[in-house]
Amino acid sequence: MRLTIIGTGYVGIVSAACFSEFGHVVTCVDIDANRIAEYNAGHVPIFEPGLGDLINRNVKGDRLSFTTDLAEGVKDAEAVFIAVGTPSRRGDGHADLSYVFAAVRDLAKLVPEGCVIVNKSTVPVGTASEVEAILAEVVPGKTVHVVSNPEFLREGSAIEDFLRPDRVVVGVSSESARKVMAEIYRPLFLRETPILFTDCRTAEVIKYAANAFLSVKIAFINEIADLCETVGADVKGVAKGIGMDRRIGNKFLNPGPGYGGSCFPKDTLALLRTAEQANAKLRIVQATVDANDDRKKEMARRVIAACGGSVEGKTIGILGLTFKPNTDDMRDAPSLVVIPELQKAGAKVRAYDPEGRPAAEKMLPDVEFVSNAYQAVEDAAAVVLLTEWNEFRALNLDRVRGLLRNPLFIDLRNVYEPEDMARAGFHYISIGRSPAGPKEAVARPAAVTAA
Structure with missing residues (x-):
């Protein structure tokens, strides 16, 4: 045709x-x-x-x-x-x-x-x-x-x-x-x-409803991650456990710094505006939008807290700028909120992304953009992993620790395991899991054997 x-x-x-x-x-x-x-x-x-x-x-x-x-x-x-x-x-x-x-x-x-x-x-x-x-x-x-x-x-x-x-x-x-x-x-x-x-109207609603539902799943697991941190549970295990239920499914249950991109932010807003015009209430979708907006700011607050409550004059190395890996799309990326919040708090930001730099340079002023991950972390007070590109999954951790001013690794995508990072000598902070450090006990609890 x-x-x-x-x-x-x-x-x-x-x-x-x-x-x-x-x-x-x-x-x-x-x-x-x-x-x-x-x-x-x-x-x-x-x-x-x-x-x-x-x-x-x-x-x-x-x-x-x-x-x-x-x-x-x-x-x-x-x-x-x-x-x-x-x-x-x-x-x-x-x-x-x-x-x-x-x-x-x-x-x-x-x-x-x-x-x-x-x-x-x-x-x-x-x-x-x-x-x-x-x-x-x-x-x-x-x-x-x-x-x-x-x-x-x-x-x-x-x-x-x-x-x-x-x-x-x-x-x-x-x-x-x-x-x-x-x-x-x-x-x-x-x-x-x-x-x-x-019919056409049903097809039009299907698109928005699908994206809104996936956004709800992301916001939900992010809030469950916060609960896990408070009560000492591991959000990875929780996500796996609930995802094995076929009624729920295991997709979009990875906690992180909030959703972004070309679809979820604008589509949830458009669905809310459509509902308003039709006098229909979408309380869950509205709560999701509000939670996601606050999530990105909360990630900046977490970085500042991890740095002792102040980032004034400190260099923060950022790994990943795009809203997700394998794209150069910067639209509504968490980095567009996290980095300005850190800068407002007095931080100097040095960043690397495999594909996002051309777009990021236009959207993030006063950021030092570099050509690889190791340049980003050199002499930094902390490294923050914002986007889970594959090349960040196998970093030379000894080299990273040696380049950092402080061995502080803040992983907002849960790419690494706390035990491994503790053994590598890092003070490691992730999402929905207890912090780990070289002086902490990090052994897993012994398996319980049924009597």
Whole structure:
């Protein structure tokens, strides 16, 4: 089939590359001439493991192309996917749909009769109806079908998520649209991937409800971690124990400094604003947003407390800046709260991230950015592990301890084990577990044998 993707940001380019991998002929359209030029030159401006190879393979196979010419890009399209940004609107937290609606107005007169316009962008409930109203206004009498097809891509694992998803959600309002979407996703039907066809409003709510629920799980385990620290339990064991219950599941039960990224923060806010408009109360989601905002500030307070109650004039080494590993995305990353809070308290911050530096340099002033983890910790009063990149999982601990001014290691991702860090000579602080140090007893309790 001939498909067009409007917008070559994260969702757009991953979708385009994967659809072309299915065998469809895909044209990507973007108003950003510089970005299109980069793609046409073989450069991928977005970091996602495996994406560059996937794009290059399908460009060479004549299944994937890039243009700024909207009319040329959609002239033979059987389906057009809108994958433009829907950021939180300043002031009220509503999803900004101006880019979506502008794309629809531009498309209306250009798409062929019977074309399917697919909302791939994350949009609030009722957006498909608004798109239909715009089409009726701009091209009255023209048959254009509107579909809601939300994405469920994890940054760092997006290609695997697209090619081997848990499910595909498709909201349709006509049988013609349903047939087109079934053909587009036919390669997944052959793999027996669950394809859920529903109405557009239900599909729109599914996307927000899924992200809100995962956000709730993260906020929940963070609060359980706080309890574990108070009562002397180990949150890793607690998470494992409750995660073995199939009704709960073991995903998103890793405590840390709070969620960030391009989805959870803006989607929970947008869902709250939608609920307000509908006079529906989402108390759990509101509590999750509040808890997550405070969580990031609390992490800075913990670092300061670990440093004896003051970081004035002290250098703090930061490992990891992006909101998660395997991405260069800095949006709503915990580092954007933790580092400024430390700076306000008088700390000097030296930081390293394998991919996030270009974006971080624009967002975090007065930070000394360095080229590796060991430069970050040299002569620092403490090291703070903020993002669990793989290269931070096997640090030369003797070298780290020797470079630090004080052997204080604050692990906000629970990458290391307290016993191992104590034996390595660190005063080690993690999340939801008792602190460990070289002079502390760190042996595990003996196993209890049943009588």
